[in-house]
Amino acid sequence: MTRFQDHDIVELRHGDSLIRVAPQFGGRLLSWDIGAEPVIYWPDQADWSQLARVRGGNPLLFPFLGRHRVDGRLGEWRDSADVVRHMPMHGFARDLPFAATVDADGRGIRMTLTDTEETREAYPFAFRFEACYRLVDDQTLEVSLTTANTGTQPLPSYPGHHFYFALPHEMRAHTTLELPATDRRHQLDDGAITAPVPGEPSYTLDE
Template sequence: MATFQNQDILEITQGASLLRIAPQAGGRLLSWDIDEEQVIYWPDDADWSQPAKVRGGNPLLFPFLARHFVDGQIGRWRDAEGVVRDLPMHGFARDLPFAAELDAAGGGVTMTLTDSDATRTAYPFGFRFEATYRLADAHTLDVALTTTNTGDAPLPYYAGHHFYFALPHTQRGETTLELPPTQRRHQLADASISAAEPGETRYTLDDGRILDRFHLPEGTLDRPVRIIAPGLNRTITIDLQRPGSIPWYAVTTWTLAPESDFYCVEPWLGLPDAIHNGFGLRWLAPGATETAALRISVAADT
């Protein structure tokens, strides 16, 4: 174990690449540095009394992501029998400790969360949820979310990532996001999902049309997502078509405020309130396992 911000964490290195991970804090990837420069953002003044609320790293979103509502109340969902249960926004995984196991070569870690008394009231299903991070090389990070239904009833879920990519807010206007052909949608105040509107394949990150928006592929995500940041001399490529992966449903773009020095690009398996509206809701049969994988590569612009 290493110490970071007075916390015991895991560090994984590959050449000039450094991952910091806190299994006990929701299996959180805290930061990814290359040549001592942040790729995944983590604040210097993080409040470790409530790590799930820190704006940074990559919170793991499970079993549901984003906002779900019952009768206008956020953080509630209704099951097929009509029972209403409390479940926090983005699910409970980011609030709970994960068990961690480093791989034999030391280049990666798999963290595991299973059902317990802490989960069954909100989500009465047997599950094993695993997050794997592995440095393929000094500029390439492989990430996988694996979900297994360990119970005897079909398991509903839609998981996702919440990557905080480091970017000075003054550089949003010169930083571009490239996407495959998509349609844009967003969540309305009544929890419903807006009608689809045509998306574009290129935006700048100061474009208000992509703030808190879901980009749904037209067909498959057959081209990678790219963040091109000339001010950082950096291009980040997110490959969402990995061998053996189930399909990602959408990519969400969001940031907190005009002065935030990060921008979030978030691969999701479903849309907010999918447990009620069905957009991306996945049902996993008893005993079944499936994995959603991606690869993030960082290259210096020349």
């Protein structure tokens, strides 16, 4: 562990690449630097008492990303048994500690979150959610998110993450993100999800 902004974190290096990760703070990737150049931004004066409000790093969003609503009421979702439950925006994972194991070569970290009595109040399912970060080389960071159903009933989930790239605002319209084939949907005011439409192969970062 390394001390960073008065908190214990994990630092991983490979060549010129350095990533900082805080497993006990939602498994959050804090920053990624290549030499002196930041790729993923983390503010110098981050408020660690309210990390959900910090615009930096890469918060992990599980079991659902985005806002949820039932009959227009934000912060609720309806499960398959027709029970309405509370769910914070972007889920609860970003506020919980993850168990962590660093790869033997010091270039990757595997972080895991499992269900507890607390999580089952909002999300009554048995699960294992795993986030892995690995420096493949000094220019490439590999990220994988894996959800496992450890129970017997169907597991609804659509996790995600939220990179804060260190990119000047005026460059956003001229910078593209390439994606594999995807579908796009959005949520209606009553909580329903629209039918899928084909996504684009790339988006500019001002979209």
